[in-house]
Amino acid sequence: MHEPALTHPSDKFQPLAAIVGWLALTMLIVHVAVNAFGPYEFHRDEFLYLAMGRHLDWWRMDFPPLIAGIARVTQLLGGGLEPWSVRLSSALAGSALIVLAGWTARRLGGGTWAQGAAALAVTVSPLFQRAGTLFQPVVFDQLWWTLGYGALLLLSAEDRRRYWVFAAVVVGLGLLTKFSIGFFAVGVLVAVVMLPEWRGRLSTAPPYLAVGGALLLGAASIVGQVRLGWPLREQMARLEAVQLARIGVTDFVVGQVLIGPALVLALVGLVTLLTWSRFRGARILGLATLSSFVLLAVLRGKAYYIGPIYPVLWGAGAVAIEVLSSQRWTATIRRGVVAVLVLYGLVTLPFGLPVLPPEMMARYSAVAGPSSAVTTNVGVALPLPQDYADMLGWQQMVETVATVYWQLPERERTQAVLVADNYGEAGALDLYGPALGLPSAISAAGTYWQFGPGPLPGEVVVVLGEQPEGLRKFADSVVVAARIANRWGVPEEQDLLVLIGRRPRTTMQSLWPSRAGNY
Structure with a gap:
């Protein structure tokens, strides 16, 4: 042969x-x-x-x-x-x-x-x-x-x-x-x-x-x-x-x-x-x-x-x-x-290939997929594969933040700093935000920390993804301005708060070095 x-x-x-x-x-x-x-x-x-x-x-x-x-x-x-x-x-x-x-x-x-x-x-x-x-x-x-x-x-x-x-x-x-x-x-x-x-x-x-x-x-x-x-x-x-x-x-x-x-x-x-x-x-x-x-x-x-x-x-x-x-x-x-x-x-x-809408994909995963296909990196089972869950809800999130931002008085808007809890949220704000009139976002998460805190001290902060008690460590006044639901997102993106912080105890520039290494 x-x-x-x-x-x-x-x-x-x-x-x-x-x-x-x-x-x-x-x-x-x-x-x-x-x-x-x-x-x-x-x-x-x-x-x-x-x-x-x-x-x-x-x-x-x-x-x-x-x-x-x-x-x-x-x-x-x-x-x-x-x-x-x-x-x-x-x-x-x-x-x-x-x-x-x-x-x-x-x-x-x-x-x-x-x-x-x-x-x-x-x-x-x-x-x-x-x-x-x-x-x-x-x-x-x-x-x-x-x-x-x-x-x-x-x-x-x-x-x-x-x-x-x-x-x-x-x-x-x-x-x-x-x-x-x-x-x-x-x-x-x-x-x-x-x-x-x-x-x-x-x-x-x-x-x-x-x-x-x-x-x-x-x-x-x-x-x-x-x-x-x-x-x-x-x-x-x-x-x-x-x-x-x-x-x-x-x-x-x-x-x-x-x-x-x-x-x-x-x-x-x-x-x-x-x-x-x-x-x-x-x-x-x-x-x-x-x-x-x-x-x-x-x-x-x-x-x-x-x-x-x-x-x-x-x-x-x-x-x-x-x-x-x-x-x-x-x-x-x-x-x-x-x-x-x-x-x-x-x-x-x-x-x-992400060809099925979330509802259909969730049903298909339940019938045809192994459990590992919808289990996240940290072991949490989702209705969708994690990559798919990580591709949903971002534009809605940015639009909600923009609504909160534009409801601020003009004097506060000029001093407002957008702060995101993770790099996905920060990146979405930076990609979709300019078309909605938003300034650049900052985040202490991973690589985003390397980009720095920006020039403003943070007299007013619009914070995405943080809990009120966490922001109160930085600001004396904390208000919950909006809540964002994302049914199909990963757990950390399913129920987000948009907070407004005022009267900070320190500046972003002073706070930044202590936030390094948050990978």
């Missing part, structure tokens, strides 16, 4: 199967349409990243700055007020992942069916659909990991300097996106040490030059941490205390079941990468992905953290099925794989 060999980089270029391009283009159109006409607003995190773009300081940010840079470019190009325009970069990255899955299959010797099956697995996966929907670092992180595995695949066939440069650029961009690129790097290092043919390359200069180049390209992420006193430690401590403490190794492993039937395809890919003689040259992919998986499981990461390993595993699995299925059962097996992937994709589509 014919078995594929790794395609050599210098071989004559062979285009990808047309189905790969069609799937990528279709998903791009779907993402744009859903974001343009869907029933949801911006996500809480997107408000923060847009604010980071407006306050862009490349070498002094408490998160890797690439997402802020993309936000800034989007705003300069005229985007920023509509979800589809802000999320276009994420949609493009999501479509690129579809292409890369097909490319991986082709590099491993796969034909049209293998390329299409690998691309289809990414297309119908709710994990990648959701990532490509939202303007967050997640989808870009997935893209850099997948490109990094692509660099390894190229280097497996031919040790050329330009592929080391490519690897350096990809990892450097990963460092500018999320520090989780370190899990990719550790997985690759373990694989390199375990494989003699790769271990021998450690005696040459290119690997070290690539590491140096990646660190140089991604230096802004590290410099920002140094200049700000390593806020990553506070962020991770809070993440551990609030979210990761509930997660065990079993939770991480069982969480992969939500990948659905495509998990079997990935396991086929992993096993054949590790054992199949025709994949010997690509064994580093199997060892690197497995090592990263084990590392994240031991460290109790969230299940989706390991998502970037799947496109390459699906590529390998599709090739294995294409080649190893017997001639008698070839058509049946291939049709069965496609049918199962499509069926699962149709059932889970509302969890990957």
Whole structure:
């Protein structure tokens, strides 16, 4: 039986199967349409990243700055007020992942069916659909990991300097996106040490030059941490205390079941990468992905953290099925794989793409979704997936604050400071507020604290999301001006108060240093 060999980089270029391009283009159109006409607003995190773009300081940010840079470019190009325009970069990255899955299959010797099956697995996966929907670092992180595995695949066939440069650029961009690129790097290092043919390359200069180049390209992420006193430690401590403490190794492993039937395809890919003689040259992919998986499981990461390993595993699995299925059962097996992937994709589509209105989505989640799909990061069960709940109620909230603000006497309005309890509320006020005549908001939450308290001392404050007793620590006069109900929001946004504080005991500028580190 014919078995594929790794395609050599210098071989004559062979285009990808047309189905790969069609799937990528279709998903791009779907993402744009859903974001343009869907029933949801911006996500809480997107408000923060847009604010980071407006306050862009490349070498002094408490998160890797690439997402802020993309936000800034989007705003300069005229985007920023509509979800589809802000999320276009994420949609493009999501479509690129579809292409890369097909490319991986082709590099491993796969034909049209293998390329299409690998691309289809990414297309119908709710994990990648959701990532490509939202303007967050997640989808870009997935893209850099997948490109990094692509660099390894190229280097497996031919040790050329330009592929080391490519690897350096990809990892450097990963460092500018999320520090989780370190899990990719550790997985690759373990694989390199375990494989003699790769271990021998450690005696040459290119690997070290690539590491140096990646660190140089991604230096802004590290410099920002140094200049700000390593806020990553506070962020991770809070993440551990609030979210990761509930997660065990079993939770991480069982969480992969939500990948659905495509998990079997990935396991086929992993096993054949590790054992199949025709994949010997690509064994580093199997060892690197497995090592990263084990590392994240031991460290109790969230299940989706390991998502970037799947496109390459699906590529390998599709090739294995294409080649190893017997001639008698070839058509049946291939049709069965496609049918199962499509069926699962149709059932889970509302969890990957926010197409159903909240009421319908709540009913669908109760019938078709696992409990984990509607459980928040802190373990609270909601009617909707948390990401969806985080995309509702923001415009109504800002309109209510604007009503309170414009009811103030003119003298007070000129001195009023808008204060928000969290970065989502502050970001929504900053995005939607200018059209309603609102000044910029301030917040001591996380990255927003870095933006400062503004120039006004706070003689009058309009506070969103705080309780009266909390504001009374700052102001002698506290009035509840409005209450905002948000049935479908996350718990902290379901019943918000808008307060007016007067006669402060101190200024915002004096208070601000003591509010640092509220992640």
